[in-house]
Amino acid sequence: MTAPLAGLTVVELGASVAAPAAGQILADLGAEVVKVEKAEGDDARKWGPPFVDGASATFHALNRNKRSVVCDLRDEKQKSALIRFVVEKADVVLQNLRPGQVDALGIGAEELTRKKPSLVYCNMGAFGRSGPLAERPGYDPLMQAFGGVMSVVGEEGRPPVRVGPSIIDVGTALWAVIGILSKLYQRQGGVVDVSLFETAAGWMNMYAAQYLASGELPRKNGSGQAAIVPYRAYRTTDGDLVVAAGNDSLFRKLCGVLGHPQWAGDPRFRTNPDRVAHAEILYSLIEEQMRKRSSADWTRLLDAAGVPCAPVQDVAQMLHHEQMKALGLLQAVHGLSIPLIGLPLSLDGRRPAAGRAAPALGAHTQDIL
Structure with missing residues (x-):
């Protein structure tokens, strides 16, 4: 070619x-x-x-x-x-x-x-x-x-x-x-x-748009995202796992995997704006559950439910992963x-x-x- x-x-x-x-x-x-x-x-x-x-x-x-x-x-x-x-x-x-x-x-x-x-x-x-x-x-x-x-x-x-x-x-x-x-x-x-x-x-395009629309300066969010909740990394028994429940449907599935389906109906967490407003409370609830299993166990359960997730890998893990080889x-x-x-x-x-x-x-x- x-x-x-x-x-x-x-x-x-x-x-x-x-x-x-x-x-x-x-x-x-x-x-x-x-x-x-x-x-x-x-x-x-x-x-x-x-x-x-x-x-x-x-x-x-x-x-x-x-x-x-x-x-x-x-x-x-x-x-x-x-x-x-x-x-x-x-x-x-x-x-x-x-x-x-x-x-x-x-x-x-x-x-x-x-x-x-x-x-x-x-x-x-x-x-x-x-x-x-x-x-x-x-x-x-x-x-x-x-x-x-x-x-x-x-x-x-x-x-x-x-x-x-x-x-x-x-x-x-x-x-x-x-x-x-x-x-x-x-x-x-x-x-x-x-x-x-x-x-x-x-x-900084999206951050600038958020500031211009709200007048509020964007804050640091660690591994998370200010406008989407829950959307960040959690400590597991053997590492860290990023879970991206980016919409209401995915949040309901995540709640089911975590063993707390009732969270999806809680008025504080029903929609993404609700979850953003009560992010600190929700994240503390999720963190408590995530600490109970390994990253591999959570990945298996979340994959089965269709909730996007990925482990935090180092350079060596990334380079030696089968996906890297396949591509x-x-x-x-x-x-x-x-x-x-x-x-x-x-x-x-x-x-x-x-x-x-x-x-x-x-x-x-x-x-x-």
């Missing part, structure tokens, strides 16, 4: 997570992605331990299927060679360098799209292309803080916590890919602008000692192959520049 983006050439002027993640998505879908690095390499190469095959595990997770060139962007000869490659070969440029840096170097969107009008140029900024903070740098945890994400994550009364996965960086990568593919579908060049802050604000998500990577999680999508029933390991620093400089 021909990869959907075969024949597309992408130049990635990126480091850390956001731009490399976007480049890897395009590469996994068949594009030739040329990663431009400084002489010391992408900082993420050193983000460890753990290290594997000469670079950090994190770097390998974000840079497979690419080619690496070393280019000193302040050296006119090297920069000219890169610009020539973009004009002659590239379809897409994506960059997440410090705000204003590409323009100062003469390799920004305005300059390169003038030289090549068909080029799709994607800026991956921190705070966005305009506004009082447009020139400030940013990173995933800063945007989880500034974008309000940390205000709703964790438990009430406890210090702020960060969502573990880099959801702002990776979310921005996804928006970048969507924007790039949209411009390619239009069959015209142009500029795509995405930013970490806009992504963070986008993740073929964990893929061997040519030239890498460990497998990696592949693209979370399939096309016509087939997942794009993980392909080649991340390139050694500057491995393709002579071939390309």
Whole structure:
């Protein structure tokens, strides 16, 4: 099967997570992605331990299927060679360098799209292309803080916590890919602008709507959800189990499984708004029952009743689960000692192959520049 983006050439002027993640998505879908690095390499190469095959595990997770060139962007000869490659070969440029840096170097969107009008140029900024903070740098945890994400994550009364996965960086990568593919579908060049802050604000869409409708600031709810009850994790005899009784029918079934069908008819719990208003009381009743059995026992009973649930797994449990194996998500990577999680999508029933390991620093400089 021909990869959907075969024949597309992408130049990635990126480091850390956001731009490399976007480049890897395009590469996994068949594009030739040329990663431009400084002489010391992408900082993420050193983000460890753990290290594997000469670079950090994190770097390998974000840079497979690419080619690496070393280019000193302040050296006119090297920069000219890169610009020539973009004009002659590239379809897409994506960059997440410090705000204003590409323009100062003469390799920004305005300059390169003038030289090549068909080029799709994607800026991956921190705070966005305009506004009082447009020139400030940013990173995933800063945007989880500034974008309000940390205000709703964790438990009430406890210090702020960060969502573990880099959801702002990776979310921005996804928006970048969507924007790039949209411009390619239009069959015209142009500029795509995405930013970490806009992504963070986008993740807060439902919370923002709730605040604008009620005037009440969203609170931290641990594993739960403010507007749906019961909908959270419970401690069992041997772990934690998330149960999602997201409507009245599921709540009635849950009450039956717990051995208290009368709760469904209690005026305090009859509808979801009733349950939200009396969440503390209801959760204490459910918690008392959940502590009496193991996660496996509750899963068996809840599955039989049709109530959605899932155990809280660690990384090892997730990777070794039969569902993971059935989907073929964990893929061997040519030239890498460990497998990696592949693209979370399939096309016509087939997942794009993980392909080649991340390139050694500057491995393709002579071939390309």
